[in-house]
Amino acid sequence: MADGGLCQILALLVLDSDGARLAVKYCSYARKELWVGSKAQMAFEKRVISKLPKPSTARTGEVDVAVIDDHTVLFQACNDVIVCAVAGANENELVVLQLVEGIFASMSSTAQGSSFLSSGLTKQLVLDSLSDVLFILDEVMDDGIIMETDEDKISARIKMIDETEATNAAQAEQMFQKATQSAKAKLLGSLIGSRG
Numbered sequence: 295m296a297d298g299g300l301c302q303i304l305a306l307l308v309l310d311s312d313g314a315r316l317a318v319k320y321c322s323y324a325r326k327e328l329w330v331g332s333k334a335q336m337a338f339e340k341r342v343i344s345k346l347p348k349p350s351t352a353r354t355g356e357v358d359v360a361v362i363d364d365h366t367v368l369f370q371a372c373n374d375v376i377v378c379a380v381a382g383a384n385e386n387e388l389v390v391l392q393l394v395e396g397i398f399a400s401m402s403s404t405a406q407g408s409s410f411l412s413s414g415l416t417k418q419l420v421l422d423s424l425s426d427v428l429f430i431l432d433e434v435m436d437d438g439i440i441m442e443t444d445e446d447k448i449s450a451r452i453k454m455i456d457e458t459e460a461t462n463a464a465q466a467e468q469m470f471q472k473a474t475q476s477a478k479a480k481l482l483g484s485l486i487g488s489r490g
Contacts (some may be wrong), residue, residue: 301319302323302381302382302385303320303321303379303380303393303435303439303440304320304321304323304324304365304380304381304382304438305321305335305379305395306318306319306343306431306435307339307376307378308377308378308381308401308420309342309371309375309378310374310375310376310417311343311348311371311374311375311376312343312377313339313343315336315339316417316420316421316424316427317427318335319341319429319432320363321437321438322437332444333470337444338363339359341362342360342362342378342380345360345362345367345373346367346376346378346478352464357370358370362380362389364382366381366383366385366387366390367379367380367381367383368381368387368390368394369394370394370398371397371414372398372414372415373415373417374416375416375420377398378394379394379397379400386471390414392443393434393435393440393443394444396442396444396448397430397431397448400413400449400452401420402415402441402443403424403445403449404423404430404452405422405426411477416441421481430444430452432446433452434450435450
């Protein structure tokens, strides 16, 4: 499957708690050899969901592992969404774990946008930002080979921001925050000083 030490991902699955697919990506080997056709893929997805704990009982926010049909499945669940990475039994689970965490964090930040009242990733949020979710799956894996696991880099690519531009924007935001805090402190100091 994989050449000389590269981690081979067979499939990336974003499923709801009933096993319905929200977004999936299979490598060519998996599509041609393991799960030929959408019926076989959907049957595998149903087996995956049946073997995983329900999201309400799963520890939300933590990646867990299961062995299904001799494949290692690492997954992260939140509300009614489960993000899974399917790899061979001999693959490095730590690399796959980083991949799942990166995908989940990128999807969460992209789908939630600027909402600070959000209760986490939901099926409706995934469906509302489906094009971004599919773009995330496309960015992190190219025919089974992991291309990126870092949330910030994935998100920057989704937003089509150069990585240095993203770093510069973060530094500018920090400078703005410091300037705002300094101005606030000086204003409070002058208001309190004029009363005394």
